[in-house]
Amino acid sequence: MERKKHIxxxxxxxxxxxxxxxxxxKIYQAYLNGNxxxxxxxxxxxxxxxxxxxxxxxxxxxxxxxxxxxxxVGNEKEAKTYLKKAEANLExxxxxxxxxxxxxxxxxAFYGFKIGLSPVRAPFYGPKSVNHAKRAIEINKTNxxxxxxxxxxxxxxxxxxGGSKSEAVEYFEKALKLMEISADTLNNWNYLSLLTxxxxxxxxxxxxxxxxxxxxxxxxxxxxxxxxxxxxYPAYLNEINxx
Numbered sequence: 102m103e104r105k106k107h108i109x110x111x112x113x114x115x116x117x118x119x120x121x122x123x124x125x126x127k128i129y130q131a132y133l134n135g136n137x138x139x140x141x142x143x144x145x146x147x148x149x150x151x152x153x154x155x156x157x158x159x160x161x162x163x164x165x166x167x168x169x170x171x172x173x174v175g176n177e178k179e180a181k182t183y184l185k186k187a188e189a190n191l192e193x194x195x196x197x198x199x200x201x202x203x204x205x206x207x208x209x210a211f212y213g214f215k216i217g218l219s220p221v222r223a224p225f226y227g228p229k230s231v232n233h234a235k236r237a238i239e240i241n242k243t244n245x246x247x248x249x250x251x252x253x254x255x256x257x258x259x260x261x262x263g264g265s266k267s268e269a270v271e272y273f274e275k276a277l278k279l280m281e282i283s284a285d286t287l288n289n290w291n292y293l294s295l296l297t298x299x300x301x302x303x304x305x306x307x308x309x310x311x312x313x314x315x316x317x318x319x320x321x322x323x324x325x326x327x328x329x330x331x332x333x334y335p336a337y338l339n340e341i342n343x344x
Contacts, residue, residue, distance in 0.1 A: 124143055125159065126288055127140075133323060144160060160190060161187055164187040168183050168187060169214070172217045180217075181218060191204065191211070200244075205237035206237040206244065209233035209237065209254065212226040213250070213253055216257075227254070227258060231251070237250065243283070244279070245279040245291075246276075248279070249276045249298075252271075252273040252276065256270075266302060270302050270303065273302065293319065293322070293323060297319060297328070297333065300312050300315035300319065300329075309341050
């Protein structure tokens with residue numbers, strides 16, 4: 102009987118690991134190809150399935166990415182729908198005493214999303230977003246997500262309210278180093294997203310040499326990354342050719 106229980110436990114662990122790897126690959130390929138329909142299908146399937154704490158944390162990360170995309174393309178209705186789902190998953194993870202640093206990082210991100218959906222609430226949500234990002238870093242100085250969210254808060258906050266694009270890039274690059282030190286880069290959409298964010302930030306600030314270095318790094322890692330290959334890098338080359 103004990104042996105049978107042990108075998109069942111092993112099978113369950115292997116199933117969770119297999120599901121985690123499969124979902125990660127689906128999301129990564131969707132990101133590479135700009136296939137957000139496939140991304141949505143994956144998170145919807147995950148939302149309906151039974152979830153361990155780790156699988157719920159993965160789902161939360163993928164929902165976070167989808168919400169950001171929805172806001173970026175102006176699909177506010179979809180963004181609000183998935184933000185509610187993500188907040189519910191975040192609450193469940195917090196009750197399960199999941200990583201406090203990660204919890205605070207996502208709270209920071211979600212306040213940022215709320216600002217994107219309702220800019221007039223920025224004076225109220227902005228400080229909350231910054232404080233949660235700072236708290237995420239304080240709790241765990243090796244968690245890239247905390248640095249990313251603090252960087253986002255600085256990048257999008259108007260200078261009159263204390264925002265600084267140069268400081269934002271410093272935090273983005275700290276997050277990047279932490280990801281690379283931990284080798285958390287393979288099939289990781291967050292890694293490519295961060296590299297892209299840094300490249301775009303440098304370009305926006307007029308640091309064209311640094312921007313070009315990051316765009317080339319991205320295309321060395323993933324030559325077929327459609328967003329950079331077909332949109333961002335050609336636009337960058339066109340911009341510097343006009344200087």
